[in-house]
Amino acid sequence: MTFQDQARAAKAASTVLRRLSRAAKDDALSAMAARLREAARGVLAANAADLERGRAAGMAEGLQDRLRLTEDRIEGMAAGLESLAALPDPVGEVVRGWNTAQGVRIEQVRVPVGVIGIIYEARPNVTADAAGICLKSGNASLLRGSSSALESNRAVISALRAGLVDAGVPADAVNLVEGGHETTQEMMGARGLVDLLIPRGGAGLINAVVGGSTVPVIETGTGNCHLVVDTSADLGMAESIVVNAKTQRPSVCNALETVLVLQGIAEEAVPRLVGALTGAGVAVHGDPASVALDARVVPAGPDEYDAEYLSMDLAMKVVDDLPAALEHIAEHSSGHSETIVTENLESARAFQQSVDAAAVLVNCSSRFVDGGEFGFGAEIGISTQKMHARGPMGLREMTSTSYRLVGTGQVRLG
CATH class of the missing domain: 3.40.605.10 (Aldehyde Dehydrogenase; Chain A, domain 1)
Incomplete structure (x- = not known):
């Protein structure tokens, strides 16, 4: 046929x-x-x-x-x-x-x-x-x-x-x-x-x-998903979320690919996160600041912050502050799923309002961005466009609409 x-x-x-x-x-x-x-x-x-x-x-x-x-x-x-x-x-x-x-x-x-x-x-x-x-x-x-x-x-x-x-x-x-x-x-x-x-x-x-x-x-879209560790973050929570988002199933589009650590917490956060990740079998590729904070971090290549690894690899970068993290995400994001770990309500609100992505998460793993987890049943995929459907596409996203009109003999006069 x-x-x-x-x-x-x-x-x-x-x-x-x-x-x-x-x-x-x-x-x-x-x-x-x-x-x-x-x-x-x-x-x-x-x-x-x-x-x-x-x-x-x-x-x-x-x-x-x-x-x-x-x-x-x-x-x-x-x-x-x-x-x-x-x-x-x-x-x-x-x-x-x-x-x-x-x-x-x-x-x-x-x-x-x-x-x-x-x-x-x-x-x-x-x-x-x-x-x-x-x-x-x-x-x-x-x-x-x-x-x-x-x-x-x-x-x-x-x-x-x-x-x-x-x-x-x-x-x-x-x-x-x-x-x-x-x-x-x-x-x-x-x-x-x-x-x-x-x-x-x-x-x-x-x-x-x-x-x-x-x-x-x-x-x-592809899933170059970021996670920002805010200066107010609970590092135990950040560690748990980072490891889950990266390692539970690294070959899927909602897996974590890049961690951005704010400078104010980097000295404590980078070694802790790198230890948890390498202990789980993840190779961490980082900028000079993260390499300087932990010798287990290997230098990142020039294109790695644009990569969807789909493997047990992760990019890390130390950034000055939340605006710098938002700027990095705006430049490198694929518009799929972006996360912040923070205890600061204003930081969470600023992140959700500023990031342009199909899903914006606070204090939870990007692995939740899935039709099944959303209660949609299975999913067709995750839309990263802005027309008709955005995010996990379930049943409603596979419909259009039609206008149905019922009258009792009315005609238009004007």
């Missing part, structure tokens, strides 16, 4: 999905979860083949972690589909409503977008998450995973489509797009068949889709 054929089939399925009741969509999600559990052994075998091919090609360990599936991760994928079934259906929700002076009732109502294309790298768990969110929000999905996860994605999609058939929903509501670079270009140019594109991956992929697509795009 060509991409054009797939896209037309998805378009046809989307017209069915628009009319499905919540009960029908929830039954389909449950059936998809059941089929995914049944297929777990085959999915793991397919994933092992992808991992072996990746290792032979020299795939970085961080990317291998994103690609790797385990029994627990597959169970998490299935449970994520079931959690979506338990969430309210956004379709049909009245955002606002009012009556005109002539008595016409106007309501702004949430409606599906239609056909959503998602282009993503590695991470086959995204396949189930994206398919589930699109289905629950009434959208058909065209899922373009990377070649590194091809066998895994084939196995996952096969299970999900079987679940749809079990529930009496068109299998073409969920589609795996295969092929080379030319197919991706077709997808990016399929205006009229694809209603929205979402790239999820590294900066190269995101920039290519944003710059080359004629289909509307929601931009998900």
Whole structure:
């Protein structure tokens, strides 16, 4: 089947999905979860083949972690589909409503977008998450995973489509797009068949889709996430948050990449934080001031403050004061998630008001910036743009709105 054929089939399925009741969509999600559990052994075998091919090609360990599936991760994928079934259906929700002076009732109502294309790298768990969110929000999905996860994605999609058939929903509501670079270009140019594109991956992929697509795009960004240690910070709290944000899962976009320590607390904070980080296996790359305060810090290269390491590496810098930290973040941030650890209410307020990011945190780990942690169920990704959707994108972010007007024969006279 060509991409054009797939896209037309998805378009046809989307017209069915628009009319499905919540009960029908929830039954389909449950059936998809059941089929995914049944297929777990085959999915793991397919994933092992992808991992072996990746290792032979020299795939970085961080990317291998994103690609790797385990029994627990597959169970998490299935449970994520079931959690979506338990969430309210956004379709049909009245955002606002009012009556005109002539008595016409106007309501702004949430409606599906239609056909959503998602282009993503590695991470086959995204396949189930994206398919589930699109289905629950009434959208058909065209899922373009990377070649590194091809066998895994084939196995996952096969299970999900079987679940749809079990529930009496068109299998073409969920589609795996295969092929080379030319197919991706077709997808990016399929205006009229694809209603929205979402790239999820590294900066190269995101920039290519944003710059080359004629289909509307929601931009998900890389995660060069910062944490500021204020002079009033509780260092025990800072240590706990820094270690968690960096090490719990370093290969994801909400992992911490840079720590900025204010000069007034640096003499005490830098050795303590470096000790905790190196003890957890993190290599700390720092500016001359942080190197001078702790010999375990290795000098940072000129581009490291712009890096998304996605590994057990972290950049550190000593800055004069909070305005200097805000200036550094404004220059280097990817607009994803930025954190301050402080006991000073004015510093916290200034940070939240000054930082331009999808998520701004005070005294908690950036690992909370996640659709599941927000209570959205699974997520499509984290948007770093400023139009339509920003931050973790769950069900509501996968809808548009339509104005519905009901009258009793009124006509406009003026």
